[in-house]
Ligand SMILES: Nc1ncnc2c1ncn2[C@@H]1O[C@H](COP(=O)(O)OP(=O)(O)OP(=O)(O)O)[C@@H](O)[C@H]1O
């Protein structure tokens with residue numbers, strides 16, 4: 036089995052690796068780069084600093100794992116000394132990005148949006164602060180630390196004072212309707228029955244102008260986003276090209292990342308309703324750890340490349356070790372540990388790791404050597420202990436713990452995806468008498484599907 040102490044010693048400074056674009060491609064973090072790529076590549080090879088930005092709309096209270104993919108591109112640049120700007124879309128969030136959507140978004144209350152702007156802003160700050168700390172654990176004593184600067188912007192600051200007449204007079208002629216109509220986000224909606232409002236149609240102008248503003252005011256050269264953002268990003272490159280005379284000397288670029296999808300091919304995110312949020316109040320470090328601990332063997336290498344700053348030789352070694360004994364889940368454990376520590380700091384994964392090992396081994400084998408009291412103690416310390424009453428039925432318990440309906444809970448039981456006490460005891464019906472399933476008459480281990488294990492203290 037791969038010992039983590041061993042893996043840690045392999046780590047070499049990524050700052051030494053200068054060919055960052057090739058490395059990002061090799062990590063699977065690049066879907067498209069705009070032209071002239073060779074210009075950007077040579078500038079980076081010459082060791083010149085650049086500034087990049089990525090924006091997030093405040094359509095939820097928290098960032099989710101899908102959002103981390105473009106942010107990991109920024110983090111890779113940041114730890115090599117490049118400057119980054121993260122933007123929260125206080126203005127664009129009022130309009131609603133049609134990219135990748137079949138129908139219009141419902142309007143959001145001002146207060147909700149403002150709360151989201153605040154919390155997403157804090158998370159963006161925290162992500163790069165923690166990312167810096169995480170990367171520092173990877174640098175050797177004598178290696179230099181060369182981080183860039185990170186600033187946070189809210190596009191409402193420059194949009195709030197823009198007057199429509201002035202905007203149209205100054206920029207209108209440079210924005211071409213033909214290009215706007217041809218963007219995927221618009222063309223797709225025009226070709227189906229779903230109508231599109233003028234707000235959504237003009238969204239690309241807002242994002243294009245943001246890029247222009249950041250290019251001009253902050254020297255931002257590259258915009259990064261998911262590949263559903265390609266149209267919005269190239270709209271910005273077009274606008275900068277039309278407005279800036281010196282564009283040949285200092286071109287603007289777009290880099291998109293592949294969209295992280297679920298096993299059924301759906302974009303992982305808020306709209307699809309399958310997001311894993313990184314806010315610890317929504318998903319605890321344990322939840323994040325669990326999510327990655329349950330990664331399929333086939334995804335371990337891909338996720339190590341995308342979500343960690345381990346080097347490719349370290350990843351190759353981890354994957355090699357993992358393949359020797361996949362049932363030990365050494366690859367999943369390192370992946371889960373790295374991401375939890377990246378998001379929540381050094382040692383944040385320790386408890387989650389201990390609890391996961393115990394739960395995984397016990398639920399799998401049914402051989403539980405821990406007493407109910409010990410289980411309650413470690414799970415309550417890790418903040419994952421659930422409470423219930425023996426008078427609740429299994430259907431009621433599942434519905435409550437999953438925030439779902441009773442009929443969904445019934446369906447889960449009928450589908451055979453509910454296990455009580457261990458993987459060997461599948462629930463086939465509703466349960467009213469808990470005694471046969473409890474550890475020390477009080478603790479219930481319940482597994483729902485492959486991903487979720489609940490530890491419930493029944494009183
Ligand atoms: N699953 C994903 N994989 C890669 N990038 C993603 C994913 N989901 C979102 N992103 C990227 O994160 C950035 C911010 O996205 P945004 O805040 O709009 O989230 P979203 O999940 O796409 O929202 P929504 O589902 O409401 O459209 C964008 O560049 C977007 O492309």
Ligand SMILES: N[C@@H](Cc1ccc(O)cc1)C(=O)O
Nearest residue numbers: 090091092124127132242245
């Ligand atoms: N349109 C992006 C968010 C964004 C907003 C403004 C920008 O300038 C850049 C990006 C998205 O929905 O994912």
